[in-house]
Amino acid sequence: MNKPKVPKATAKRLPIYYRYLRFLHDAGKDRISSTELSEAVKVDSATIRRDFSYFGALGKRGYGYDVENLMNFFSKTLKQDRLTNVALVGVGNLGHALLNYNFHQSNNMRISAAFDINEDLIGKILSGVPVYPMSDMIEQLKIQQIEIVILTVPTKVAQETANELQKAGVKGIMNFTPIRITVPDDMRVQNVDLTNELQTLIYFLDHYKKEEPKLEEE
Amino acid sequence: MNKPKVPKATAKRLPIYYRYLRFLHDAGKDRISSTELSEAVKVDSATIRRDFSYFGALGKRGYGYDVENLMNFFSKTLKQDRLTNVALVGVGNLGHALLNYNFHQSNNMRISAAFDINEDLIGKILSGVPVYPMSDMIEQLKIQQIEIVILTVPTKVAQETANELQKAGVKGIMNFTPIRITVPDDMRVQNVDLTNELQTLIYFLDHYKKEEPKLEEE
Numbered sequence: 001m002n003k004p005k006v007p008k009a010t011a012k013r014l015p016i017y018y019r020y021l022r023f024l025h026d027a028g029k030d031r032i033s034s035t036e037l038s039e040a041v042k043v044d045s046a047t048i049r050r051d052f053s054y055f056g057a058l059g060k061r062g063y064g065y066d067v068e069n070l071m072n073f074f075s076k077t078l079k080q081d082r083l084t085n086v087a088l089v090g091v092g093n094l095g096h097a098l099l100n101y102n103f104h105q106s107n108n109m110r111i112s113a114a115f116d117i118n119e120d121l122i123g124k125i126l127s128g129v130p131v132y133p134m135s136d137m138i139e140q141l142k143i144q145q146i147e148i149v150i151l152t153v154p155t156k157v158a159q160e161t162a163n164e165l166q167k168a169g170v171k172g173i174m175n176f177t178p179i180r181i182t183v184p185d186d187m188r189v190q191n192v193d194l195t196n197e198l199q200t201l202i203y204f205l206d207h208y209k210k211e212e213p214k215l216e217e218e
Numbered sequence: 219m220n221k222p223k224v225p226k227a228t229a230k231r232l233p234i235y236y237r238y239l240r241f242l243h244d245a246g247k248d249r250i251s252s253t254e255l256s257e258a259v260k261v262d263s264a265t266i267r268r269d270f271s272y273f274g275a276l277g278k279r280g281y282g283y284d285v286e287n288l289m290n291f292f293s294k295t296l297k298q299d300r301l302t303n304v305a306l307v308g309v310g311n312l313g314h315a316l317l318n319y320n321f322h323q324s325n326n327m328r329i330s331a332a333f334d335i336n337e338d339l340i341g342k343i344l345s346g347v348p349v350y351p352m353s354d355m356i357e358q359l360k361i362q363q364i365e366i367v368i369l370t371v372p373t374k375v376a377q378e379t380a381n382e383l384q385k386a387g388v389k390g391i392m393n394f395t396p397i398r399i400t401v402p403d404d405m406r407v408q409n410v411d412l413t414n415e416l417q418t419l420i421y422f423l424d425h426y427k428k429e430e431p432k433l434e435e436e
Contacts, residue, residue: 006425008418015417019396042398078417079424086416097315103413109420148419172423174416178237180260190419194410195321198304198392199233199296200226201366201408202327205390206297207224 010051016041017051018078021071033064085112086174087146089161090153091121091131094176098150099127113144141168148172155179228269234259235269236292242285251282303330304392305364307379308371309339309349312394316368317345331362359386366390373397 020041024032038045052058058073059065075081086103088095088111095114103109114131116122121131132140141149149170153161158177165173166187173189175181178196183189238259242250256263270276276291277283293299304321306313306329313332321327332349334340339349350358359367367388371379376395383391384405391407393399396414401407 011421012414012418014421015411015414016398018417042400077421079420080417084420093315093318097311098412100311101412103416107413107417109416147423148416150416172419174419180234182260188419188422190415190422192410192412192415193233194316194319195325196230196233197408197410198321198327198366198368199236199298199325200230201390201392201406202297202302203229203232203295204406204408205365 006054010054013041013043013047013051014074014078016043017048018071018074018080021067021074024067025071029067031064031066034059037065080108082108084109084148085144085146086148086150087111087141087144088114088129088150088152089116089134089137089165090151091116091118091126092152092154095150095152096126098152099129111150113140113146115140138164138168141165141170146170148174150174150176151181152176224272228272231259231261231265231269232292232296234261235266236289236296236298239285239289239292243289247285249282249284252277255283298326300326302327302366303362303364304366304368305329305359305362306332306347306368306370307334307352307355307383308369309334309336309344310370310372313368313370314344316370317347329368331358331364333358356382356386359383359388364388366392368392368394369399370394 017037020037021032034045034048038048041048043051055073055077058070086109088098091099091114095116099111099114103111111129114126114129115134115137116131117134122133124131140146147170149165149172151158151161151165151173155177158175158179159181162173162181162183166184171187173181173183173187175189175191176194178193180191181189235255238255239250252263252266256266259266261269273291273295276288304327306316309317309332313334317329317332321329329347332344332347333352333355334349335352340351342349358364365388367383367390369376369379369383369391373395376393376397377399380391380399380401384402389405391399391401391405393407393409394412396411398409399407
């Protein structure tokens with residue numbers, strides 16, 4: 001209960017830090033100054049310091065950061081020290097693209113099962129991932145102990161699918177449908193709303209054209 | 219210069235408010251209380267009030283919100299009162315999926331041009347969108363006066379493509395590549411990093427399992 005509450009914005013930056021540290025480590029670099037880190041990941045150094053402060057003392061004044069230590073710390077924090085299997089529910093256009101999307105490349109997570117109602121896909125292996133019928137979803141998710149699901153079903157069945165996922169013991173949903181699904185308190189939904197992202201971009205271009213090109217990143 | 223500075227988090231919620239208001243309007247509803255709005259969009263009412271406060275008085279105490287007025291206000295704010303054309307650069311798996319993705323459905327924006335180096339795609343019309351060769355990109359973007367681009371090229375050519383986009387007068391990039399591209403101050407990048415989203419979800423599940431299931435959305 002005494003864990004510091006890490007803001008969502010900080011949590012979203014952790015993978016960025018982690019990726020760059022791995023890149024540095026692969027390049028044989030031992031340490032990095034906070035200024036270098038800031039420039040590389042495009043996050044101002046005050047924000048980096050605040051982000052890191054949630055995890056205690058990670059660097060040393062005047063020395064900067066030890067690349068390997070910091071990389072290992074984030075690897076553990078992000079659970080990259082062991083493989084996380086996720087399932088994809090809904091193998092339409094976007095689902096297909098996500099099966100091909102290289103989540104696994106240098107990240108310890110992969111889509112290990114997919115579900116759909118399309119008879120042409122069921123029983124096939126797409127991009128290395130088996131496609132099961134929706135009717136087997138709850139059973140397979142339980143057997144495979146998958147707690148995280150990427151949801152790419154049609155909007156009109158999004159909520160009922162989420163209800164099924166709850167029965168299967170799923171704890172996290174990456175929701176690509178445009179609706180806000182309702183889940184119990186012990187489940188978490190990460191919304192990836194592409195229309196929303198595009199509208200936000202249009203909004204910013206229209207409203208901050210000359211005056212304030214750089215916006216606070218929260 | 220006197221425009222209020224709208225936080226990124228607020229801007230991201232505007233399309234959510236707008237979508238729900240349109241839904242209410244279509245259903246023939248005239249007004250909505252702040253409590254109803256809060257429950258429907260799953261944003262707490264204090265946050266809604268703060269968000270709306272950036273745009274002046276939008277509701278009346280004891281009355282709630284006038285659905286049509288508010289909808290029209292957000293429509294204008296989000297530039298939904300006229301069509302915004304965007305281009306897609308890189309027609310791979312994800313690019314294909316985005317061409318099929320229904321950005322246009324009830325939103326006044328569409329992908330009107332796509333670019334790729336693949337000879338099999340160039341000159342074809344995919345999901346209603348013409349695919350041009352990359353060599354014509356700058357010219358076509360200028361002719362079509364497209365200022366917003368969805369970037370789905372391979373990582374290794376992301377930065378050089380962004381440089382070309384700058385020459386074409388593009389002002390906003392929705393960046394689906396995992397790298398952080400560098401752009402001049404008058405361009406804006408909206409990063410949609412799917413690996414990052416998934417890692418963040420995994421992180422939250424692991425760290426807030428029992429104690430704090432609901433996180434601040436900022």
